[in-house]
Amino acid sequence: MTTPAPTPMKIDFVSDVSCPWCVIGLKSLEDALGRVAGEVRAELHFQPFELNPQMPAEGQDIGEHLAEKYGSTPEQSQRNREMIRARGQDVGFTFSMDKRSRIYNTFDAHRLLHWAEEEEGEGEGKGRQLALKEALFKAYFTDGESPGSHEVLARVAGEVGLDITRAKAILASGEYADAVREREQFYLQQGIHSVPAVIINDKHLISGGQPAEVFEQALRQIAAGG
Numbered sequence: 001m002t003t004p005a006p007t008p009m010k011i012d013f014v015s016d017v018s019c020p021w022c023v024i025g026l027k028s029l030e031d032a033l034g035r036v037a038g039e040v041r042a043e044l045h046f047q048p049f050e051l052n053p054q055m056p057a058e059g060q061d062i063g064e065h066l067a068e069k070y071g072s073t074p075e076q077s078q079r080n081r082e083m084i085r086a087r088g089q090d091v092g093f094t095f096s097m098d099k100r101s102r103i104y105n106t107f108d109a110h111r112l113l114h115w116a117e118e119e120e121g122e123g124e125g126k127g128r129q130l131a132l133k134e135a136l137f138k139a140y141f142t143d144g145e146s147p148g149s150h151e152v153l154a155r156v157a158g159e160v161g162l163d164i165t166r167a168k169a170i171l172a173s174g175e176y177a178d179a180v181r182e183r184e185q186f187y188l189q190q191g192i193h194s195v196p197a198v199i200i201n202d203k204h205l206i207s208g209g210q211p212a213e214v215f216e217q218a219l220r221q222i223a224a225g226g
Helices: 020-035 062-070 074-090 107-119 128-142 150-159 164-172 177-189 212-223
Strands: 007-015 040-048 197-200 204-207
Touching (some): 020 074, 040 107, 040 128, 040 177, 107 150, 197 212
Parallel strands (some): 007 040
Antiparallel strands (some): 007 197, 197 204
């Protein structure tokens, strides 16, 4: 009896590098993909979404930002931060809340992620967009660095095996800006207004930082034709 070949799946992960629930959602999705590894062959693509597209380069104090945008009191913000920290711990990710004091503009990070996808090929280049995404999450949420800083972005790109000189050239120019804006508009027009949004095979949507079990069940149902 032959073992059936894994079902190919295209997964678009729409997210922002400054979104903590996107970290939790990605870690849970990766866990779920590990559980269905023999049944599903996933092709993962990271798509851009900016939570704060008008954010200036210098960023904004996180407490001030949450109060302005959501009307959050300091107590509510603290409870939310603690919940996020605990969920992160559950999925093996460290949120260093004491190191993250500002919200930054993330457009240039999305330009680099777009380039990283283009750089992917077979062999060594495969998975560099995922590696860059995870490294950017760590730089911001664990190490407290700015995902809007060209110095940080270029260094992180180099750390995951991308060409640091090329990364610096992209950041110094407007390269990939139109492509990123086009993708952002596409997902907004598709009704995506909060992230993470996980879209499987262009038609199945899973919203939010769901537990691995939710992703696993969805992947199995889709693989089975459900």
